[in-house]
Every structure is written in C-alpha cells, then in structure tokens.
Amino acid sequence: MTTTSGPRLDTEPARARSPWRGPGSVAERRSGIPALIGQRLIQIPAVLLVVSVLVFWLVQVVPGDPGRNALGPHATAAQVQLWNAQHGVDGSLPERYLGWLAGFATGQWGESLVYSQPVAELVLPRLANSMLLGGLAFALLVPAALAVGGLQAYREGTRTDRALTTALMSLAALPEFVIGVLLLIVFAVVLAWVPVQSATDATADPLLRLRAMILPAVTLAVGYFAVIARMVRTGVIDTLGAQYHRTAVLKGLRRGQVLRRHVARNALIPTISLLGIYLGTLLGGSAIVETLFGYPGLGALLVTATEKKDILLLEAGVMVTGAVSLIALLLTDLAFVIVDPRIRFEKAE
C-alpha cells in the first residue's frame, strides 16, 4: 500500500492498482473530508504567498511610474519623486513587499495609489459583483450545457447531434467580445430591454441588477458552453455503452431511475473537474466582458491596477481572486468525494 504522511485524494482508476480493493463506501469517503480540508487550508495560503511575491516582483517590469501616472506628463521629475515619496513607493522592493505583507495579513490592505481610496473598499464590493455575475453565468451554463450535451448523446449520430455539434463549434469559435457586441446591438440598442452600461443598475434593486447582469452573464456562459456540452455528450455516450448501464436497463429499471442513478452520476464525473476550474475562473471576474458591458467587477479593476502599477490594489485583487479559485478547486474535490465511488483516502500505515 502506498504510504503517505497525510490523507491523499486518489482518483486513479482503482483497477489500475493492485491489490484492487473496490470502491470505498460513502461513509468511508466522507470520513476523509475534514483531513482534506485541513490540508488545503495549509496549502492555499502557501500558494498565495508565492503568487504574491511573483506579482510584486513582476509588476516592476510594467512600464510607467505611479507618480507620473498620477500627475501626468507635464509634472516635473522633482514633483513625481515627491509624490512617490509621499505615497511610500520609493523604498526598496523587499522592504515594500514585507510592509505590504504585514499589513495585508493583519487586515490593513492600504490605500490605492491610483484612486486614493481604501483598497478593501475597492476590491471587496467588486469581488462580490464578479462572483454574482460568475454565479449567474454558471447557473445559466450548467443546466443548458447538461441538457444539450445529454440530448446530443441520446441522439448520437443523428442530424440533431450533428447540427448541434456544428452550432456549438461555431459558438466556441466566436470571441466573447463579438458575442457581447451582438447581444448589445439586439437587446440594448434595437429592443432597448437592457442598458448598454451595466454599472449603475448593477448596484440597484434585484430586478434592475438582474437586468444589468443578464447579457454579461450570457456572454460569459456562451464562452464555456460548447466545451461543457461536448464533455457531457462524451461522458453520457461512454456511460450508455457501459456494462452497468445495460444491466440496469435489462433489470427493467425505469428510464428516470437509470438516468439519475447510473447515467448522470457516472457521466458527470469528468465534467465536474472542468466545471470546478471554470467556476473559479468565472467567479474571479472577466476583464473583457466587464469592460464591454461596463460591469463593475474585479477583472476590469485589476487591469487598471496593472496598467497603473497600483501594487496594493493589484496584490489584494490577485489574493482574493486566487483564494476564490483555490476554494473552487477544493469544492470540486469535495464534490468528487461525494459522487465518485472510486475515490479513497490513503493514510500512512
């Protein structure tokens, strides 16, 4: 038996190892979850620490100077130096990094160099907006992709399957920007159902907020739709051809039961890992979509922070989006534990 110093999530097909011990029970698998979470709670800060060092260092290569950005081309060099000194950006890199790290760890995220506003007040509401938008996109994406992928699988090889495959590939080939502009022309300019700029309504009452979010959410969802649907189609086709599916059908189970208990559960396992990655990406914000629709999310803010070398804002934004992505991956692993009977936790003997 493999010996490890801690719990290890092992998704390798069981039959590939010897001796084969069969799928673990749900109770057995669930018992390893707290240890998995504990392990990740150590790994996630370590990963974020490395990322923060890289960001702090890499942003130095971005051209420009914070003082020059603030005061414009016609301020003198002396004025720019004075501004930098006043805003604490004239020290050595390690000194500034350690200062930032100490502050960030204690909840003192500092003040944006660009906007002169507390970083936390800029980042957290934007993160909430991005997560809301990403969540809506995900909520639109998953059922639609499952439905289309499932339909294609059940209609494999038919005209419907081929037509949907062609449509999905065409959709996948369109950049988000093009899809967004087309949606804006139809629904904002011609029909006037929604505003072009989402910013004002995005913080209004729920109905106006939904109205502001719907086009950006659809645009985001469309970007991932083809891949997920394709993955679902493949998974379902594989499952439909599996021995256990035939057995279940021959046993005379009702179609709904077969679909729920045998097809869905097994067909979705590969899709879940992809959904986990996409969920993290969606929740972290999309600069392209947010920029096009004027949606007040984190993606567009971080682009400005990078361009203007606003290191405090950038670091805080990267840390929170990184944390969101890593937590999404953890949730994916937890979902695996629940749905995949092949998952087992191995412990040191």
Add this chain to the structure above:
Amino acid sequence: MNHRQTRLRRILLAVTTAALVAPLAACATTATTAGDAGGDEAIYRIPISDPGAEIDPLTVADYNGMLIAGLASEGLISLDAGGELIPRLATEWHASEDGLTWTIELREGAVFNDGEPVTADDVVSTFETITADDSVSPGKSSFDGILDTITTVDEGTVEFGLARPFSDFPRLLTGANTSILPAGYVAGDWLENPIGAGQFLLEDYTVGEAATFVKNPDYWNADEILVDGVELKVYADEQAKVLAFQAGELDRIAVTSDVIASLDASKYDTISSGYNKFDGIFLNHEAAPFDDPTVREALAWAIDRAALVDDVYSGNADVANDVLYFPDYPIQPEGIEQREQDLDRVAELLDGRTVQFAITTDNQLFGEVLQQQLNAVEGFEVELDLLTSEQYYADGDETPWLNAPLTVTNWAPRTPSQYIGLIFADGAAWNASHYANPAIEAASEAFDASTDEAERQARVDEIAGIQWSDLAVIVPTFTKAEVLQNPRVHGEFAGALDFYTGVSFAGVSIGD
C-alpha cells in the same frame, strides 16, 4: 422514436430554452427602460474614461478627472469657445503700469458649497498651495518664473505680484488646477468632502462606474443653470460607448472616425467649440538627421497637412503653419508663407539624399498616417516606434518623449509665451527639441512686457518667424473639439466642449 424518448427530448429542450430566455424575458418586463435614465429629471449624460488617478482639483492631471473636479469647483476666469476671457469667480482684472502687478476683483455673493463665502484669503491660499516648493500640482509649472507673490488687498481683492511682466497673465488663471478652494484646504481628501464653488454638487462617485452631480442651488449664477444635474458614465470600451449613445443612454459622444463610421450623424446635432490641442512633431536638433536644418525643412514641406486633417481628425482640425499661435489667440502672425506639401522643394533640399529615422509616439493613428505619408515621398525611409503612454512618458533622463530624434506629442492650448518657456527656452523642462535660440526668448520677454498693440504684433511676427524657420517643432494642424449631441439638448456651451478651461452649463437645457 418512442414516447419516452420524445418526452425526454422535450424536457431537455424546455430546460435549455428556459435557462437562456427566461432572464431576458424578465428584463423586458422591468419598469425602467434603457433610454430613460434619470426619469423626469433633466440630467446631461457624458461618457468618460476611468480617470485612473486621484481626483483632487489641485493635482488632477487626467482630463476625465478634471471634469469630475471641474463640475463642482470653479476658477477665477475661464475661456469661451472663441478664446475670449469669461469672468467667473473674478469679475475684473487689470495690470499695473509696469506690468508687474495684476489686481483681481472677486465676485460678490459667490459661496462655496458649504455656504462659506469665497474670499481673497481663499484665492491667496489656493495659489500659494499650487506654487509652494513642495507642491505636486501639475499647474505649478505654469507659474514658475512668472508669479512671485500673492497678497490680500481686502476681502474681495487680490494682488498677484509677478517676477516679470506677463501680459497674458489672466490666461494662466484659466488653466486646470486653478479652481479656488477654501483657505487651509489640504489636497488628498477631496472626494470625501468635494468642496468648491462650482455649478454642481458631487452627489456620488463610484470608481469605474459613474459620477453623479446635482445642480448647486447656491451657485452665483444658478438661474442660468437649466439642467438638474450631470452624470458622467465610465466606459472602458469605445464600441460600448457608441452603442450606448445609439441607445439614447448618453447625450454626447466625441466625433472620431469610428463614430462617424458607426452612426448616422444626421440624426444628431453636431456641435463644435474651440481648439483643444495640437499634435506637434518635435525634431531633436542634437540628433541625426535633424541636426541638419535642410532635413528639418524638407520634412516640413513633405507633410500633407490637409490629408492629416481628413485622415487623422476626420476634418475636425485646421491646417497650421509651424507656429504656436492657435487661431483663436487674439494676435495672429502676419507675413509668413503657409507651408503645404511641396515635393519639388523636398527634392531640392534633400539633394538626392535618403534620410532614415523613426517616428516615436504614443499616438498610433497620427504616427501611422504620418509614416505612410513620408514613406510615399522620395528621400524618406521612416519607421514607427509606437509606445504605450507609460513607455513614452517614462521618467528618467532617457525618457523617449524628450530624447528620441522625432517625437509626436500633443499639447493643450496655452499662451504662446508659455510654450516658449516650456518648449523652446534653453534648459526648459520639456524641450524635446533640445533647442535654444536667445532671440526667441528675448522676443518673448519683450512681448510679455508690452501692452502696446503694434509692439505686440511686431514681437508676434518676430517670434513666429523664428519658429517657422528654426523648426524646433512642426505644427501641422490645430485640432478642435467636436461632438454629436442628442437633439433633446438645447443651448450652447459657453466654453470648450471638453471643459479644459472650465466647465460651464450656463444656458444649456434639456427638453423634448
């Protein structure tokens, strides 16, 4: 197909359709429609870009930030669309006989938006802050070497003591960063307490989204402010801006070649105001090939200025003649031949040589058009070194915009003497041409010291003649601001449409 398969397919289709269409259908039933932002209120809606900088009247350098600060604050004097001075918080101004003292009378009844009157002490404090040794205000450079002292005469009168006579001194008071702020104001927290004596009150500003303003009921000329408020909406994408204007979410959009191509301009009002910049072609006199006067002159004759007006500015500019007197400046140079493309002269000046150089700029369209023009002329082999603004204006002794052999930089309107002090003078901070000519500095000083019209005209002719022949900078065009405006807006803006010399909505109204 059996019954179960049919039912399954219908369920799947229904789920897909519902997921995609239901939210949009819900949107369609929302009470508010996209085009009626502001409800019954007369709100003028302007697109801006994210200022990407702190908003403070004293230090703001970005145009969008200037607009945010300028709507809520006001200076002593501004310019109208024709370049004439408009009294704002100042009502009168006059110079002493020796030209070394300017006395400014303040408007009675003008108050800040906290109810306190605008006094001479506030004006003194504002300009002392701008010109202090530790000032980081970009406006400071306008007064360097010119403004010496600022003193209170009485509550409504201020005296500006100058280091040297400067006949255009009132024009320096129209620039950015010269809004009057209360005595004791400290830069840095203006957004928390957006103090000013402007036409509007800043109601809300959310980074990256919008700034909303309501009319200031205590403004000294409140009766002439006919709109209820102004909304500045932040757009990061030009296409989205055009679509928003098309959808009726905006009241104006700046005219560009893309806008003209996308919109039917006949559906909107086209309004224009004064000149707002020039894109200067700066020639480094210490770097090859522009250390050779014949190459500089050949370049000046090779440029097709009329084509630049069409191709770069969509016709929204005037051909210029390599002298820094905007057409709306009261005194214009006389007796100078207008340069236009003359390929025979180019061939004569180059005398069979082929000169190679690169155009260094952050202005892509201008750079590309200029490159194409010059490469079509025999004797020029031109490359384009296109940089981001951050790269172009990078700090340090080797910054491209002040050192490359040929740079293209845009400058907002300033007084002609300011340009000489900033661009042409020996050792000037922004002498991208590495140029010096004592004659032009002497002529400029003589102009500044004179109030006699004939003498001033003579000095303008002299200065312009030197600029035209020395060619530190080729000025091919003067650009104007032009916007398409929603027909629901009536009246004319008193000043420049991009408000760089002061915001004024006096006389502008909104109605069907």
